[in-house]
Amino acid sequence: MIISSLLxxxxxxxxxxxxxxxxxxxxxLHVGNGEIIENALVVLEDGKxxxxxxxxxxxxxxxxxxxxxxxxxxxxxxxxxxGGASMEESRESTPSIHLADTVALDAPSFANALSxxxxxxxxxxxxxxxxxxxxxxxxxxxxxxxNLFADAGxxxxxxxxxxxLKVTLGNDASNGNFTPxxxxxxxxxxxxxxxxxxxxxVVRREFYRAKAYQAAxxxxxxxxxxxxxxxxxxxxxxIPLRVQARRxxxxxxxxxxxxxxxxxxxxxxxxxxGQEAAAELAAAGVSVATGPAYDAVSRAIxxxxxxxxxxxxxxxxxxxxxxxxxVEGLHSGHEDNGLVELSGPxxxxxxxxxxxxxxxxxxxxxxxxxxxxxxxxxxxxLFEAGxxxxxxxxxxxDQTLTEASLIHQARNAVRWGMPxxxxxxxxxxxxxxxxxxADHVGKVEVGFDADVVLWSGDPLDSSSRPLLVILDxxxxxxxxxxx
Amino acid sequence: xxxxxxxxxxxxxxxxxxxxAVILQxxxxxxxxxxxxxxxxxxVKEGRIVEVAAEPTxxxxxxxxxxxxxxxxxxxxxxxxADRLLxxxxxxxxxxxxxxxxxxLSSPIWxxxxxxxxxxxxxxxxxxxxxxxxxxxxxxAGKERVIEAKTRMIGSLVQSAINDDRVGPSSLAGAVExxxxxxxxxxxxxxxxxMWFFVESAESARAxxxxxxxxxxxxxxxxxxxxxxxxxxxxxxxxVGLPTMSYGALARRAATWELMHKAxxxxxxxxxxxxxxxxxxxxxxxxxxxFTGSATAAWASVTSNxxxxxxxxxxxxxxxVGARADxxxxxxxxxxxxxxxxxxxxxxxxxxxxxxxxx
Numbered sequence: 001m002i003i004s005s006l007l008x009x010x011x012x013x014x015x016x017x018x019x020x021x022x023x024x025x026x027x028x029l030h031v032g033n034g035e036i037i038e039n040a041l042v043v044l045e046d047g048k049x050x051x052x053x054x055x056x057x058x059x060x061x062x063x064x065x066x067x068x069x070x071x072x073x074x075x076x077x078x079x080x081x082x083g084g085a086s087m088e089e090s091r092e093s094t095p096s097i098h099l100a101d102t103v104a105l106d107a108p109s110f111a112n113a114l115s116x117x118x119x120x121x122x123x124x125x126x127x128x129x130x131x132x133x134x135x136x137x138x139x140x141x142x143x144x145x146x147n148l149f150a151d152a153g154x155x156x157x158x159x160x161x162x163x164x165l166k167v168t169l170g171n172d173a174s175n176g177n178f179t180p181x182x183x184x185x186x187x188x189x190x191x192x193x194x195x196x197x198x199x200x201x202v203v204r205r206e207f208y209r210a211k212a213y214q215a216a217x218x219x220x221x222x223x224x225x226x227x228x229x230x231x232x233x234x235x236x237x238x239i240p241l242r243v244q245a246r247r248x249x250x251x252x253x254x255x256x257x258x259x260x261x262x263x264x265x266x267x268x269x270x271x272x273x274g275q276e277a278a279a280e281l282a283a284a285g286v287s288v289a290t291g292p293a294y295d296a297v298s299r300a301i302x303x304x305x306x307x308x309x310x311x312x313x314x315x316x317x318x319x320x321x322x323x324x325x326x327v328e329g330l331h332s333g334h335e336d337n338g339l340v341e342l343s344g345p346x347x348x349x350x351x352x353x354x355x356x357x358x359x360x361x362x363x364x365x366x367x368x369x370x371x372x373x374x375x376x377x378x379x380x381x382l383f384e385a386g387x388x389x390x391x392x393x394x395x396x397x398d399q400t401l402t403e404a405s406l407i408h409q410a411r412n413a414v415r416w417g418m419p420x421x422x423x424x425x426x427x428x429x430x431x432x433x434x435x436x437x438a439d440h441v442g443k444v445e446v447g448f449d450a451d452v453v454l455w456s457g458d459p460l461d462s463s464s465r466p467l468l469v470i471l472d473x474x475x476x477x478x479x480x481x482x483x
Numbered sequence: 484x485x486x487x488x489x490x491x492x493x494x495x496x497x498x499x500x501x502x503x504a505v506i507l508q509x510x511x512x513x514x515x516x517x518x519x520x521x522x523x524x525x526x527v528k529e530g531r532i533v534e535v536a537a538e539p540t541x542x543x544x545x546x547x548x549x550x551x552x553x554x555x556x557x558x559x560x561x562x563x564x565a566d567r568l569l570x571x572x573x574x575x576x577x578x579x580x581x582x583x584x585x586x587x588l589s590s591p592i593w594x595x596x597x598x599x600x601x602x603x604x605x606x607x608x609x610x611x612x613x614x615x616x617x618x619x620x621x622x623x624a625g626k627e628r629v630i631e632a633k634t635r636m637i638g639s640l641v642q643s644a645i646n647d648d649r650v651g652p653s654s655l656a657g658a659v660e661x662x663x664x665x666x667x668x669x670x671x672x673x674x675x676x677x678m679w680f681f682v683e684s685a686e687s688a689r690a691x692x693x694x695x696x697x698x699x700x701x702x703x704x705x706x707x708x709x710x711x712x713x714x715x716x717x718x719x720x721x722x723v724g725l726p727t728m729s730y731g732a733l734a735r736r737a738a739t740w741e742l743m744h745k746a747x748x749x750x751x752x753x754x755x756x757x758x759x760x761x762x763x764x765x766x767x768x769x770x771x772x773x774f775t776g777s778a779t780a781a782w783a784s785v786t787s788n789x790x791x792x793x794x795x796x797x798x799x800x801x802x803x804v805g806a807r808a809d810x811x812x813x814x815x816x817x818x819x820x821x822x823x824x825x826x827x828x829x830x831x832x833x834x835x836x837x838x839x840x841x842x
Contacts, residue, residue: 085686088660090651097656101693102686106713133656146685146717148742226663 021045022470023061024069024454032071032428032443034421042069044450047473052446062454064467064480070424070459072119072451072471073406074431074442077242077269077289077392080123080140081107081156086133087126092173092192093206095230097133099125100161106147110140110156113397115477116405117459117466119451122163122289122392122435124269127172127244130193130202134230135242137163137435139451141471153474160436164240164267165230169250170370173199200253207261210235237264240436242289244269246370248276255284267434269392272371275378278385288382288389289434292396292404379409379426380417390431411460420460504528504543505831509552509812515801517782519816525552527808530625530831535802550825553817554801555602555809556764559724559789560618560679560706560753563604564590569616570609575650575661578674580616582606583632592761593623597827597835599761600817602809603630603799605789607755610639610681610708613658614665618679620793622809624827624834630807634793636674638662640687641708659690666694676701677794679724683709688717704792708756712739719746722792725784726757727767737774744775751789769818781818 022044029040029052041056042049057063081104088094103123113121120139125132137160145155174193193199210231216223217232233239241263243254251271258266266284268274270291274281281288375381382389391413396404410423418426432442440449450473457464469477505527511519512535526534526541534541562569566587571577586606596604602623608616615637620630639645645658652658666675676698680691682705695703706724707715712735728736743750752767760766764785772781790800799807809829815822827835 085645085655085684087654088651088657089653090657094656094660097660099656101659101690102655104684104686105689106685144716146688146714148712148714148716148739148746150716 022450022473022475023058024452024468025057025061025063026069026454027066028068028458029444030068030070030424030428030459031445032425034425036421040069042444042452044452044470044473047450049444049446049448049450049452052444062468064454064456066457067467068455068458068464069444070117070453070455071428071442071444071448072453072469073117073427074390074429074435074437075113075118075121075393075397075406075427076390076431076434077124077291077394078109078113078121078397079126079395080109080113080121080393080397081105082123082126087128088133089128092129092177092202093131093227094129094133095131095165095206096226097125098136098161099123099133100136100158103136103138103156103158105138105143105155105158106145106150107156107398109398110138111154113393113405114140114469114471115466116397116407117453117455117469118393118397118406119453119469119471119476120159120432120435120437120441122431124164124242124244125166127166127168128175130168130173130199131206131231132166132168132173134161134239135163135166136161137437139471141476142474153476162233162239163435164242165234166242166244166269167203168244169199169203169253170196170244170246172244173202196250196253200257203257204260207231207235207257211261234263234265235261240265240267240434242267242269246270246272248273248373250370251277252280255280255286258284258286270394271378271382272374274387275375275381275385276373278382278387281382282386286387287430287434288387289392289431290379290382290389290409291392291394292409375416376412377416379413379423383418383422388430389426390434391426392431407459408462411462414460423460504533504541506539506541506543506545507548507552507810507828508545509548509550511551512802513551513553513782513817515783515787517778517818519551525802525808525810527810527828527831530808530829532802532804532806532808534804548812551813551815551817551822553600553811553813554786554799554806555623555811555827555829556600556785556817557751557789557800558596558601558604558754558764559751559792560607560755561604562606562609562755563596563759564588564592564606564621568609569606570611571616572611572647573650575612575647575652576614576665577608577612577616578614578636578665578670580608581619581632582608582616583619583621583629586619586621588621588628594835595761597623598824598837599765600811600813600824600827601761601764602811602827602829605634605753605793607635607637607679607753609643610637610641610756611643613639613644613652613661615639615644617674620795620799622807622829625830630798631793631795634795635702635704636678638678638680638691640690641681641683644681655686655690659694662694666698676703678703679706679792680704681706681708682714683707685714685717688714692717702794706753711743712736715739715743715748716746718743718748720748722749722751722788724753724789724792725750727752727754727759727763728770729758737770740771740774744771744777744780749780749788750784751792752784753789765817769820772818778818 024042029037037054039055041053043051086099086102122137124135138156138158142153143155143157210228213228214232234241245251245254266286268288271288391409393406406427410427413423414420429442432438452470453466454468455464467480507525511521512523514520522537524539526539564586569582569585605620607618618634619632620634645655665671682688768781768785772778786800790796811827812825813822
């Protein structure tokens with residue numbers, strides 16, 4: 001409860017003014033590359049990290065007993081601000097559509113993510129088309145929003161319009177399509193593909209067209225096709241290709257297509273059953289951006305929502321937390337850890353009203369049906385097999401689901417066997433590498449962007465929370481206790 | 484007295500429309516900044532303003548008018564007078580469509596608008612296609628009703644255009660794609676720098692900015708629909724179209740308009756998708772005046788701003804020399820809620836005269 005009200009406070013305050021210089025004296029510094037420095041003085045100036053002095057301290061530096069500093073978290077795969085406006089379904093292949101043109105930079109998801117320590121993110125086009133368009137890389141704050149009533153600097157800021165090209169294998173791209181025999185031919189949803197084979201056929205068709213186009217360009221022919229221009233950039237490795245593949249055979253299909261077309265820069269998204277294709281992924285040297293891993297997904301489907309899964313209702317967006325005490329039958333037994341114990345009629349009431357686990361967690365039918373052997377141990381298993389991975393929140397930050405937020409996924413990964421240093425890299429430097437921003441984001445290093453999070457303790461300890469989130473040298477979230 | 488003056492004017496103008504100038508001497512005129520100026524005469528010849536001065540040098544017949552003389556108001560974007568819908572939805576883009584072809588110029592609505600001081604109406608196609616068609620500027624009276632048959636091309640990034648299950652697009656992204664392809668086409672040269680885009684969200688506002696930012700000498704403008712407070716900040720310092728005031732969420736609207744005014748946004752009110760009451764242009768300007776404290780901004784929003792958006796500021800919307808003499812005689816300042824229209828002069832003659840009962 002205390003945590004929640006602190007969070008709400010930080011939303012209510014205007015963004016802090018541009019500060020010339022911030023000095024942080026921290027007990028431990030997580031550099032973001034696995035390295036840890038005990039006792040360090042970190043100085044931020046004009047949006048950059050200007051000095052790191054091991055063992056240093058300075059008068060006037062911000063210091064909290066036991067506080068640890070990490071790089072601002074990097075969300076390797078998310079749908080923040082991505083809505084129907086960004087998905088053009090009148091064709092199944094739309095490679096040149098830029099998500100950057102239509103993403104909602106004012107969306108509240110960015111503030112949610114920022115409050116959980118996420119300072120930059122890759123935003124993915126949605127998965128309704130086979131070739132869905134170009135994703136974009138953003139900082140989660142500091143942008144100029146259009147909302148007249150929002151605080152200055154609260155909108156996300158685009159830093160790369162062409163972060164990667166999205167391809168979707170599996171169910172999503174054919175969901176909702178029907179054959180002309182089954183429906184009106186006047187509706188453009190009477191389109192192909194209807195099957196996994198059809199989906200792959202579209203990918204092949206487009207990339208063979210791109211290869212022909214590439215050859216024509218090499219022969220000096222004067223041709224221009226904006227869609228094929230993008231695919232050629234993918235073939236040449238200039239734009240990374242992200243393939244959403246959840247079932248293990250979808251992952252294998254992606255790797256087979258890579259062998260066929262020689263995609264130099266392939267990233268697998270979600271890889272929900274990726275542990276079953278871990279050896280192939282490692283052999284191909286292909287990186288994975290995982291989606292949120294949930295405990296025992298299949299169990300949730302079988303038995304519906306359980307009280308333990310209703311945590312999100314007891315831990316709702318901060319703004320309503322004060323009122324919870326007023327509901328009869330709800331009482332807080334653990335005010336210090338921010339959770340509310342449910343019992344009696346209130347619990348019955350909530351269970352009756354509660355959406356299915358899937359809906360509550362932002363999981364769609366597709367991810368359930370495509371994650372039959374999903375396991376929370378996926379990150380650990382991929383790591384053990386030698387696959388380089390980063391983590392993404394997918395829709396988690398849209399719904400203030402703190403248990404699915406990026407930092408919690410890293411914590412879960414550790415709980416299920418991933419070494420802590422690896423888990424932290426998967427949400428910082430490795431994620432930045434997948435976003436194409438590894439030269440200035442994802443590490444606490446001199447010359448890097450001043451995106452840092454000061455945690456109340458070890459960032460991967462579930463009782464730790466962000467005391468300060470600093471984005472481009474500005475204090476974006478301030479949860480410091482009154483001193 | 485008022486009745487007498489207007490009768491006199493009619494009788495004087497009727498035999499001499501082409502030859503002599505007429506010197507109109509009202510109690511006051513409404514200047515460009517919305518203020519009243521006393522002792523000024525407006526000299527009209529052949530339907531145009533030829534001089535505005537305290538002591539005009541042009542020779543002519545002097546007519547004394549009791550009341551305030553103002554340029555007629557302009558409805559910046561409107562569906563008034565449309566005979567059924569102004570759209571053609573069998574295609575994604577309809578750049579050859581002209582709103583003027585769907586108008587009912589004999590409708591009694593035009594006289595009703597005149598009675599509220601409106602002398603020109605910019606008719607726009609429905610915003611149901613991403614490239615919807617040409618608007619037309621029509622006068623509410625006169626011999627030649629169509630002032631300009633092809634004014635601005637109407638583009639649309641709102642739901643009714645970007646969510647089309649039959650021919651597409653199905654999304655804002657698809658609409659952007661279609662517009663990019665359209666702009667790359669040589670046929671678009673005629674209009675791509677002269678478009679008005681209907682927008683309704685921060686995303687559609689940004690899409691419009693991306694689409695038009697690399698166009699040179701662009702006269703493109705936006706018409707802001709929907710919840711303007713959530714995206715109006717994208718148009719700081721610009722001249723935009725805004726639907727006339729409806730009465731929902733009044734406090735929020737007042738705050739929105741005030742914030743936009745502070746951000747240097749200038750408005751041109753239109754009745755399409757807004758309040759279509761015949762008096763709504765004037766009441767919206769009055770509300771804007773109250774919300775912002777600026778009578779200048781308010782008066783411009785129904786006169787010079789729509790004219791500027793249309794690129795026709797030398798023709799309509801002011802008492803400039805050379806402009807059409809589309810003049811309205813009011814009993815007081817047009818933004819004074821007690822003022823009513825006494826007469827409308829157009830084409831050098833009295834196009835409308837209030838009866839004494841109406842006054």
